[in-house]
Amino acid sequence: MNSFYLKNPKLYQDRSFVETTLTVRQGVITEIGGENDEALDTIDAKGCYVIPGFIDPHSHGAYGIDLNHASANELRTLGLKLACHGTTSWLCSIGCDAVTQTEKAIHEAVLAIEEPGKGAELLGIHLEGPFLSPKFHATFEERYIQASDIELLHHYQAIAKGHIRSMTMAPEIRGAKDLMAKAIALGIRISIGHSDATWQQTVDAYKAGAHAVTHLGNAMRGFHHREPGILGAALDYPFFVEIIADGVHSHPAFIRIVDRLKSPNHLMLVSDSMMATGLPDGAYHLGSRDVTVKDGQSRKEDGRLAGSTLTMDRALLNLMEMTQKSLAELIPASSTNAAQWLGLSHKGNIAPGMDADLVFMDKQGALTRVFCRGEEAKG
């Protein structure tokens, strides 16, 4: 059933809720406020807030699946699982790893993109590395970090058949300027991260076309009032910024400050989730690293954070709690802004012509139904 008529929803429209109707045909929103002229199946959404499906531009896995090692089938399975948390489209993040492992991961992702399953739509690949600062490799193994290598980038995008949509890189490494220009020419969006860039280097990167910052505050040079670094530039310039709103990766006060400066148009919630997401505490891995998850926090042996166990529905509720803002005010951070950053004209909003990616939420913030391109997700 990817055609239906929705009655009585509190429908998200431009940062407020409106009681109206919604018509979906063949997985696409065709009308708002119309009658059910074609006698489509009717869904009564009384008492539900209906909001755009979440777009997660940064995930390393969940439910026992690690995206550096996942098969195409596991990626499809994950699409179903993520949809149950309201994610209706996403990028699979391949973390910095050996070249052969990266090639394998890209290959499997391409299969899953080109022969998709049901559930959350895999939009493409986010390559997190390998062109990072050795100083801020964080969870990744330093030995896999590479100097700027245009040929390698070209190779990755060739085997990805153009499906690498974004790449996290450090703009201060030697040769980064040419690498960035090449990446952009190959259709890859640049997000600054795992980086020691100064304020000036970050501003220069912005002007060269790098318009996002990966998990702001994490794995980067800190803020100093005489050298504001990436943090300062990210807040000063119109960068899209990712935040991991799990209460662990950043202090709530930091999230509030970022929200104040970046909402409504440039804040992006991401999960940065790893394979233990949705599973109990225990021993897991993140890419090539062994990690331990305790109290939902994923850490390496040295105690440093290694991915999160966050889901997008939880991230949105946490952000509401941290900022004391309303659902309607924060929805752009869970969908619209990521769509803008990724250049998706058919996702991230509820309007005619958009994919029918819809999340139903009750008054308490619990998800009751999720639709991906008009198809109800049942994980």
Ligand SMILES: [Zn+2]
């Ligand atoms: Zn990551």
